Amino acid sequence: MKRGRPALPRAVEAVFWEGVRSGLGTAEAGLAAGVGQEQSYRWVRRAGGVKSCGPVPVSGRYLSVAEREEIAVGLAAGQGVRAVAARLGRSPSTVSREVRRNRNSKGAYRALAAQAQAECRARRPKAARLAQHAVLRAWVQEKLELRWSPEQISVMLVREFPDDPGMRVSHETIYQSIYVQGRGALRRELAVCLRTGRALRRPRRKEGERRGKIPGMVMISDRPAEAADRAVPGHWEGDLIIGAGNGSAIGTLVERKTRFVLLLHLPRGHGPDQVADAMTEAMSGLPAAIRRSLTWDQGREMSGHARFTVDTGIPVYFCDPHKPWQRGSNENTNGLLRQYFPKGSDLSAHSREHLQHVADQLNSRPRKTLDWKTPAQALDEALAAA
Numbered sequence: 001m002k003r004g005r006p007a008l009p010r011a012v013e014a015v016f017w018e019g020v021r022s023g024l025g026t027a028e029a030g031l032a033a034g035v036g037q038e039q040s041y042r043w044v045r046r047a048g049g050v051k052s053c054g055p056v057p058v059s060g061r062y063l064s065v066a067e068r069e070e071i072a073v074g075l076a077a078g079q080g081v082r083a084v085a086a087r088l089g090r091s092p093s094t095v096s097r098e099v100r101r102n103r104n105s106k107g108a109y110r111a112l113a114a115q116a117q118a119e120c121r122a123r124r125p126k127a128a129r130l131a132q133h134a135v136l137r138a139w140v141q142e143k144l145e146l147r148w149s150p151e152q153i154s155v156m157l158v159r160e161f162p163d164d165p166g167m168r169v170s171h172e173t174i175y176q177s178i179y180v181q182g183r184g185a186l187r188r189e190l191a192v193c194l195r196t197g198r199a200l201r202r203p204r205r206k207e208g209e210r211r212g213k214i215p216g217m218v219m220i221s222d223r224p225a226e227a228a229d230r231a232v233p234g235h236w237e238g239d240l241i242i243g244a245g246n247g248s249a250i251g252t253l254v255e256r257k258t259r260f261v262l263l264l265h266l267p268r269g270h271g272p273d274q275v276a277d278a279m280t281e282a283m284s285g286l287p288a289a290i291r292r293s294l295t296w297d298q299g300r301e302m303s304g305h306a307r308f309t310v311d312t313g314i315p316v317y318f319c320d321p322h323k324p325w326q327r328g329s330n331e332n333t334n335g336l337l338r339q340y341f342p343k344g345s346d347l348s349a350h351s352r353e354h355l356q357h358v359a360d361q362l363n364s365r366p367r368k369t370l371d372w373k374t375p376a377q378a379l380d381e382a383l384a385a386a
Helices: 010-021 026-033 039-045 065-075 079-088 092-102 110-123 134-145 151-160 171-179 188-193 272-282 304-312 324-338 352-363 376-386
Strands: 235-242 249-255 263-266 293-296 317-318
Touching: 010 026, 010 039, 010 110, 026 039, 026 235, 026 293, 026 324, 065 079, 065 110, 079 092, 092 110, 092 263, 235 272, 235 324, 249 272, 249 324, 263 272, 263 352, 293 324, 304 317, 324 352, 352 376
Parallel strands: 235 293, 293 317
Antiparallel strands: 235 249, 249 263
């Protein structure tokens, strides 16, 4: 941040450019924004003329000047971060991060100074790290010429300079500095020092191929309407709950109408084959009346869905990306299961008998959504009606 008078809030500049867009002249737009002609023409010169229409107005995603003033007032009054965040309708982590980033040298938070620092950080384009830091650039270039990989360089920088945070760069930044010349100051000729020797990056997937797509997926939009309105039993939702370090998992199957739960024991891992085998074992013994469909997300563990359908006759439907509410019953059940299987724990330590015990507890617990029946009772009634 420059010394002297604090910069005007970005919201004021946004009002100025809104006036320009609406047809006002430079001076009139400045008057509407509450600034003088000198500042108005300074903004125009910096933007390269009025045709650019200036910066995009501040999004509600970012903290405004008024919100920063509320934070400063709340902290000065001795309020905690959570109390301030609740009053603003923001996440506590947003307010905590804002205060941590923008405290001054004495540890105090000032709204206008914080706004100026945020605007300074938001300015684009930014100079690349290797272009700014000559010593770091020379060290990286020397190791590249010794045929070190970018990842080796990134890791060894931390070990060689443990007390110098300025000597840090990620392996992706090094790659971009070589392949995208506008992003850094490394010579393109250094590409020959990489193990591939390629002068250009080549995507691993084929042209037009979506990364991670499971072959033969049938989307949830093609699922029968009876599954969506829970009119009949037999439509299931499935997922995995993952243990520490993604090293273990438990499969969960929930019947949509009755909320009846089945837990899959996966002692040999949670790859496609293991998940398909466990689901086939769990559902093959069920009555035909409650084996109508299964809905899952697009996790790679369901790559064996075709084999599961052949073995059981149950079609599998896939949710749209990033829409967990399309498996709402399963998501809710997974939350209940975390009482028994906490996040970060080793799920492989639980035996098949223990999983059955947990499933029995859930299935015998009265549920408000079932008019206080248990899932087991609801399932018995559904089977009797069928």
